[in-house]
Amino acid sequence: MAKFKETTRVIVPGQTYAGIDDVIAEPIERDLFKTPRWWWIALSIALPIAGLWVFSVFWLITHGIGIFGNNQPVAWAYPIVNFVWWIGIGHAGTLISAVLLLFRQQWRTSINRAAEAMTLFAVVNAGLYPILHLGRPWVFYWLFPYPNTQGLWPQFRSPLDWDLFAIGTYASVSALFWYIGLIPDFASLRDRAKGSFMQWFYGLLSLGWTGSAKAWQRYGRAYLILGAVSFPLVLSVHSTIALDFSVAQLPGWNNTILPPYFVAGAVFAGFAFVLILMIPLRKAYGLKHVITMNHLENSAKMMLATGMIVLYGYALELFMGWYSGVEFERYTYWSRVFGDHGWAFWLLIFFNGLMIQPLWFKSVRTNTKWLFFIAVMVSIGMWLERFVIVIVSLTTDFMPSSWGDFHATFWDRSLYFGTFGVFFTLWLLFIRLFPAIASSEMKELVHHDNSHGHSEVHS
Amino acid sequence: MSKELFGLAAEFNSPEEIIEAAKKANSAGYKNMDAYVPFPIEDLPNALGQKETRLGWVVLGMAIIGALTGFFMQYYANTYFYPLNAGGKPMNSWPNFVIITFEFTILFSAFTAGLFMLGRNGLPRPYHPIFNMEKAQNITGDKFVLCIESKDKKFNLNKTKDFLASLNPNYVEEVEL
Known part of the structure; x- marks a missing residue:
């Protein structure tokens, strides 16, 4: 493979269709024993952590929810904080694949597949949290409207049930979107396969895709529609999650700004996670000519923009708390900033507010080390944001007699830590077995680049 | 030639060439033909004389359903089956139903789009005659194939072969069924 220089264009010019296939399929077609060492090292770290997750879930199911620090008044603690955190991360994947598809942003093409995978794996972690938090996770299906001998329906007026529908739809539509996108690439891997197992495996996954013009026409239309329905879907999911809070009357939750500012926060955290995943991936797989500086810089810009919206949200929340004139609201926001958990608020402002300001400079946006560092900071900041909203608001509600504190237990932490193991195990398997970049879409991009000159394919 | 013939396939090297070939085949009056290409090419269905897909309309219908x-x-659960009076609010408290209604709309339309696409394309289908081409594996790589099927009314083995050869392909191949 030729060496390519760093570029700020969407793709490096002068690439061929076969070249695209080679670079995308090479890491997948490699013999099992020639899998790079970093992959094995990463997997050997991720797997035990995933094991910790499995063990924590086992412990939770056998011992009950009392192993967590949740209690009155903080009945929603780590499980909900982590649930919102993970699902927020997922949102950038859908945003990249659906919204940028509709706006015909060509820079989405080389990162959409990996971002969609990130969405799916984040939603796996997120979706399990509320179920594990139920107390009796094995009867979670009671939330679904299904014909049952008890003659009961779920409570459709409750935001908690809206959540189930929003997340259920989101998870299944994301999986469908991802799989449909993968079909032509599976066909390509099937046709390139050298061993009969590979041919069988990818042949099965490709469902017998032929690439006929008629099939492509339907495929293109279906893909566009999936993008078009995912756009409002992704906005609705985090809005619905925000409604879990804002429909409640708790001071600090009962706030109409929550849905839009949750969505902005989700995109903010999601783009940070995209950077955390892409910067090592492009280096490890030698994809610098496909995932270019342009992608990283655009992700950084998205992070900056949504970060500023989130910051505005914090300011407006405080203002509305004061402006409401309600004693409880005022007290909640005062204690959020200056109370016992004030440190969390100030750290949040530091991570989410101050740390993103260097992104105004192009030299920072095109420096992978800085970007990676800022993305990690933002991820921590967004976790703190949910901590502040969920836990700090719950500690001091209306009556001082019912105030309380929250202390995380070992299992709170081990389950959260374990979700990283689950995520990265799935991620590592994905980049080893599946094409991390949509090769048919990249070929389309090369075609446009070749036939329409270089002026159209820019940022 | 003892086996049955699916059609005649001609291989091309670029999207421009296959669009050109498709246009000529279309104006020569061939109907039962298709192109097999590695990525979607915007003008190709048009050049082949293919009709616009109805997928969008089907999705719209299913979205409404x-x-x-x-x-x-x-509505049924809250007003007829199990009416539950909560704070004297109306049984049909429709603002509360908006989100689940919305999610159902999305769920139905997304799965209709995906499954309709697969179903109408005949997937999953492990076998397709085009795979009998000697170099069928290049279709998902970087080659562009035009295949005129033997069931076409104008199909005549020698004439169609000559016609395809006149389009300047890499080669013309007989594809078995």
């Missing part, structure tokens, strides 16, 4: 299902499921 999804919305009605979502809403009336909640």
